[in-house]
Amino acid sequence: MNYIIACETLKPELSAVMGDRDYPIAWIPSGKHSKTEVLRQCIQEAVDAVSEEYSAVLLVFGFCGNSLAGVTARRQPLILPRVADCIPLFLGSQAERDSYGAGYYFFTEGYMRSESTVISEFSRCVEKYGAEEGTDLMKEMLKHYADFAVIDTGAFDGNALAQEIRPFADALNLRVSVIPGNIRLLRKLIAGDWNEDEFLIAPPGGAIIPR
Numbered sequence: 068m069n070y071i072i073a074c075e076t077l078k079p080e081l082s083a084v085m086g087d088r089d090y091p092i093a094w095i096p097s098g099k100h101s102k103t104e105v106l107r108q109c110i111q112e113a114v115d116a117v118s119e120e121y122s123a124v125l126l127v128f129g130f131c132g133n134s135l136a137g138v139t140a141r142r143q144p145l146i147l148p149r150v151a152d153c154i155p156l157f158l159g160s161q162a163e164r165d166s167y168g169a170g171y172y173f174f175t176e177g178y179m180r181s182e183s184t185v186i187s188e189f190s191r192c193v194e195k196y197g198a199e200e201g202t203d204l205m206k207e208m209l210k211h212y213a214d215f216a217v218i219d220t221g222a223f224d225g226n227a228l229a230q231e232i233r234p235f236a237d238a239l240n241l242r243v244s245v246i247p248g249n250i251r252l253l254r255k256l257i258a259g260d261w262n263e264d265e266f267l268i269a270p271p272g273g274a275i276i277p278r
Contacts, residue, residue, distance in 0.1 A: 068120070069259075070143070072113045073127030074153060076177035077253070079222035081127060084253045090125075097181035106134040115141055125256055129153050130277045138275045145269040146261055148252050149278075157218040159249030160265075170213040172241075174232060175248075176223035185209070186235050206239055215241050220248035 071092040073081055078094070093113045099106045110126070117124055119142045126145055128135060129152035138145065150156060154173050155164040178184060185205075193201035215236045219225030225245045236243045252265065261268060269275050 069123045069125050070117045070121040071125045071127060071257075072110060073125075076153060076175065076181050077127050077156065079176050080157065080220050080250050080253055081257075083220070083222040084250060084257050086257075088257065090257075095128075097178075098183055101183070103132055103134045106131060107136075107138060110135060111138050114138060114145065117141070117143065119143075127156070127253070127256065129155065133277060135275050136277055138269075140269045140271050140273050142271060144271060145267075145273075145275060146256065147267045147269075147275060148256060149265055149267050150252070154218075156252050157220050157248045157250065159251050163249070167216070167246075169211060171216040172209065172212045172214065174215060174217045174228060175220060176228055179228060179231070186232060189235055189239070202238055209239060209241065213242060215243050217243070217245045218248040219245050220250050222250070 069090050071090050073092055073094060074097060075094045076097050081092070095106070095109055095113065099109045114124055121143055123143050124140070124145050126135065126147040129148065129150040130136070131152055135147065148156060150161045155161045157173070157175055158164050172185065179186070189201070189205045192204050195201065196204060215232055217225050217229045217232070229243050229245050233243050255261070255265065267275060267277070
């Protein structure tokens with residue numbers, strides 16, 4: 068049996084691919100992403116705590132700004148998708164993510180329910196600085212984006228989520244779109260289909276070295 072360590076923003080999609088597998092899961096709070104060293108330490112501690120009864124540890128993350136670089140396998144191999152962050156896990160590949168360029172700010176249900184989002188930050192800015200100044204500040208922060216894009220992974224209602232974020236997008240003069248998702252990488256990860264082009268495998272005693 069495998070053991071899973073996963074970012075909590077992927078809960079809906081991971082639930083969708085688990086089927087009847089009852090692999091134990093250690094959820095890492097999304098807020099740990101705010102600092103590279105904090106996330107790395109949190110994941111390493113979770114890896115260190117896995118008992119020897121499990122065959123492999125599946126890391127449901129991307130490289131996350133090199134936050135996973137140096138995480139070391141202990142008693143089992145570590146398996147990690149070769150993607151820059153979690154967005155390709157919702158879209159199917161790093162190449163598909165790259166095809167959208169830099170103008171899209173992506174949303175999923177898991178992201179919207181996490182402890183810190185661009186929407187919650189907008190609300191905090193308005194509360195602290197007032198509607199006009201807070202909105203102007205967020206417009207400046209998001210000036211390189213043109214779209215709030217909801218990735219419809221099939222694990223939640225994409226259109227409903229788009230309607231939820233539309234008032235915020237309208238206030239910031241951003242478009243809202245719903246784009247097709249693909250969770251094939253998650254399916255392959257859980258199924259044990261770990262080809263070397265798409266997955267990094269760190270053997271016991273080895274460390275994650277992104278390439």
